[in-house]
Amino acid sequence: MASGRKTRILIADDSAVMRSLLRSVVCTGAGLEVAGTAANGESALSAIETIRPDLVLLDVEMPVMDGLVTLRKLRARGHKMPVIMCSSLTQRGAKVTIEALAGGASDYVAKPAGQAGREAAMRALARELIPKIKALTVQLPPPQAAFPGTPRTPLVFPLAPLPKAQPISSVPVVLAIGVSTGGPAALDILLPALPVSFPLPVLIVQHMPELFTRLLAERLNGRCPLQVREAVEGEPVRVGTVYIAKGNWHMEVVAASRAGSPPTLRLHQGAPENHCRPAVDVLFRSVAAVYGAGVLAVVLTGMGSDGMLGCRAIREQGGSVLAQDQATSTVWGMPGAVANAGLAHKVLPLNAIAPEILRLASRTQSEARELREAVV
Numbered sequence: 001m002a003s004g005r006k007t008r009i010l011i012a013d014d015s016a017v018m019r020s021l022l023r024s025v026v027c028t029g030a031g032l033e034v035a036g037t038a039a040n041g042e043s044a045l046s047a048i049e050t051i052r053p054d055l056v057l058l059d060v061e062m063p064v065m066d067g068l069v070t071l072r073k074l075r076a077r078g079h080k081m082p083v084i085m086c087s088s089l090t091q092r093g094a095k096v097t098i099e100a101l102a103g104g105a106s107d108y109v110a111k112p113a114g115q116a117g118r119e120a121a122m123r124a125l126a127r128e129l130i131p132k133i134k135a136l137t138v139q140l141p142p143p144q145a146a147f148p149g150t151p152r153t154p155l156v157f158p159l160a161p162l163p164k165a166q167p168i169s170s171v172p173v174v175l176a177i178g179v180s181t182g183g184p185a186a187l188d189i190l191l192p193a194l195p196v197s198f199p200l201p202v203l204i205v206q207h208m209p210e211l212f213t214r215l216l217a218e219r220l221n222g223r224c225p226l227q228v229r230e231a232v233e234g235e236p237v238r239v240g241t242v243y244i245a246k247g248n249w250h251m252e253v254v255a256a257s258r259a260g261s262p263p264t265l266r267l268h269q270g271a272p273e274n275h276c277r278p279a280v281d282v283l284f285r286s287v288a289a290v291y292g293a294g295v296l297a298v299v300l301t302g303m304g305s306d307g308m309l310g311c312r313a314i315r316e317q318g319g320s321v322l323a324q325d326q327a328t329s330t331v332w333g334m335p336g337a338v339a340n341a342g343l344a345h346k347v348l349p350l351n352a353i354a355p356e357i358l359r360l361a362s363r364t365q366s367e368a369r370e371l372r373e374a375v376v
Contacts, residue, residue: 007137008035010053012044012070013086014062018111022057022086022129025122029130041065045073054137056083057129058105060096068100075104082106082136082330084129089113094211098219101184106330107132110209135181135303135331166345168320171363173294174237174253175200176287178280178310180207180302182330184216186350188223190300191242193354196225199361200296202242203231203253203287205280207302210247217244236262245278252286263290274306280334284310293318296360298353299344300324302334311343322356323347 011022011034023034036051038044041058042065048056056074060067067085074083085108087097097108109129112121179186183206194202206216214230220242221228228242231251237243245251249267256263266286273279280299284307287295295314299307301324311321323335323344328351339347348356 006031006033007133008033008051008054009133010034010036010038010044010047010051010056012038012041012047012056012062012067013059014039015059018059018086021112021118021121021125025126025129026057026133028122028126029133032130032133041067041070041073044070045077048074048079053081055081055133058083058085058100060085060087060093060100066096068096068103071100071103071105084109084132084136086111089209089211091211091215094209095215098184098212098215101182102188102219104185106136107181132181132303135333165347168345168360170293170318170320172200172296172320172360174287174291175202175296175298175357175361176283176314177202177204177298177300178284178302178307178334179204179300180276180304180306180331180334182301183207185330186300186324187216187220189350190298190354190357191220191224191226191228194224194226194357196240198226198358199239201237201239202226203237203245203251203283204242205245205251205278205283207276207278207306208247210249213244213247217242220244231265231267233265233267235265237265238262245283248277250278250282252282253290254286255290274304276304276306280307281310285313288313288317288319291319295319296322296357298322298324298357299335299338300350300353301329301331303331304333305337307334308337308341308343311338312341315343320345320360322353324353325349 009026011019013019019037026032026034035053036047038047040062058067083105085097085100085105087093087108088111112124115121115124217228217230226242230246231243250270252266253263254266273281297314321344323338325347326332328349338344
């Protein structure tokens with residue numbers, strides 16, 4: 001970011017109390033400023049054309065035009081600035097937020113609830129919101145002439161050089177995916193590309209609260225050939241099913257207690273890792289221990305470095321690792337940590353990951369045929 005350049009934020013929320021709270025929180029972040037406020041989606045769209053903010057904080061539920069419709073119109077007009085949805089922890093709020101995240105929102109924050117006073121609410125919201133704003137606006141363009149209606153020049157940021165691809169020799173028997181910021185949109189592209197005949201079970205950790213993970217699983221289940229559901233304690237891990245870790249619960253795979261039985265899922269509320277529960281590292285360590293070289297791990301867009309140590313454990317067991325590239329990631333934190341540590345066999349754009357998974361999984365089917373023929 002250019003020296004002295006502040007991140008300009010538009011706040012759109014119908015509640016004057018919430019607008020005031022968000023303004024106060026934003027002002028606590030170094031290098032951040034409130035460029036304007038709006039009380040509904042319609043006025044937010046007008047303000048965006050005039051103010052040209054770097055980031056929008058957008059309420060999910062507003063009169064005149066709600067957050068989801070506003071987001072769709074904003075993207076339809078070609079605006080690419082990050083949008084963080086502000087959601088209440090309710091069934092409706094969470095459902096609309098999932099739709100928004102799949103439809104182009106960059107991230108979300110939960111509105112504070114249950115805090116003892118304004119200062120406590122500010123602290124709780126700041127802990128969640130400020131790092132997300134920073135992660136989404138780490139590369140801002142230099143200041144441009146502030147003439148209303150003048151289109152900005154398309155931005156081209158220098159991208160980190162891709163590490164050299166490494167050959168993958170192992171045959172995968174399980175697919176494990178770790179994802180965070182930008183995850184619902186990424187999963188919305190990757191998972192529907194896996195056919196009903198996909199020969200591996202799929203295990204996913206997406207950083208989200210409990211209510212959100214259930215609704216995410218339900219939404220994806222309606223869009224994917226494979227069955228998608230929120231994980232359940234003790235459930236067997238079977239081909240043809242996608243298991244999404246339950247919010248606020250770590251998910252691990254436990255080896256079968258007797259020969260011929262599939263591994264099962266274990267959910268627990270152990271200490272957060274990387275400030276996360278569920279944590280990708282917890283899942284990845286467990287699949288490395290149970291499946292060894294048969295693990296195919298994929299690390300998608302996300303803030304932080306959760307999953308990097310788990311990928312190291314997978315590589316030590318002979319497993320395979322793919323990471324999403326910087327250009328297609330909402331935040332290149334998690335996949336970037338894996339790539340920069342030299343743990344990824346390949347770093348790929350999002351739309352190339354499903355084809356690569358299918359190519360590697362086809363080995364499983366070929367090996368199975370060879371084994372059957374050898375037995376006969």
